Amino acid sequence: MTTRTEEEQLADIKDWWQRNGSPLLTGAALALVVVFGWKAWTKYQANQAQGASILYQELVESSLTPSGKPDTARVAELAGKLTSEYGGTPYAQYGRLFVAKVAVDAGKLDDAASELKGVVDKPADATLGELARQRLARVLAAQGKAEEGLKLLEGTADKAFVANREELKGDLLVQLKRTDEARAAYEKAKAALPEDAASGALQVKLDDLAKGGA
Secondary structure, eight states: OOOOOHHHHHHHHHHHHHHHHHHHHHHHHHHHHHHHHHHHHHHHHHHHHHHHHHHHHHHHHTTOOTTSSOOHHHHHHHHHHHHHHHTTSHHHHHHHHHHHHHHHHTTOHHHHHHHHHHHHHSOSSHHHHHHHHHHHHHHHHHTTOHHHHHHHTOSOOOGGGHHHHHHHHHHHHHHTTOHHHHHHHHHHHHHHSOTTSOOHHHHHHHHHHHHHHO
C-alpha cells in the first residue's frame, strides 16, 4: 500500500480549488451582496417612508390657512412631489385622496374623479383601494352617474367594509329610484354592522323608504 506524498495531496487540493473555489467564492460573495443589499433596501424603504410622511404632513397642513380654504397651488405642488418622489409609498395615494377631497370641496368633481380613479386602478393596499372606490362612487353619483358608481361596488368586499359599501349602494339605488333594491342593500348593511355598532342612520333610511312606499 502506497502513501500519498505531500506534493500529491497539495496537487489534489489545488485541482479541487480550481474546480470548486470560484463557485464557492461567488456563492459567498452573492450571500454578502444579498445580506448587505437587503439592509440597504430596508434602510432606503425606511427613509422613503419617513420622507413621504413628512411631505404628506406638509400637504395636510397646507389646508390650514387663515381663510379656512386650502392653498390649492401649494396642494397641487406637494401632491405632485409626493407622486414623483414617493410614488411607491402609500403616502402618495393618501395624498391623492386628500387632493380629491380638496377638489370636491371646490366643486371640481372631474378632478376629484381623476385622482380617485388613479388609486382605484392601482391601489397600494386593499384598504386604500376600497376607500378610493367608495369615494369615487360617491363622486360619480354627484355627477349624475349613479349607474357607473354601482358598477364600481359590484363584487365582494372585505368584511370590514361590507356595511359601508352596502349602505353606499343603497344611497345610489335610492338616487336611481330603485327602492326595493335600496331597501335590500340597507338591510345587508345593517346586518353587517358589529353588534355594538349604532345603526340609527341606517334605520332612518329604512324608515324613510317605508314611508315612501306606504
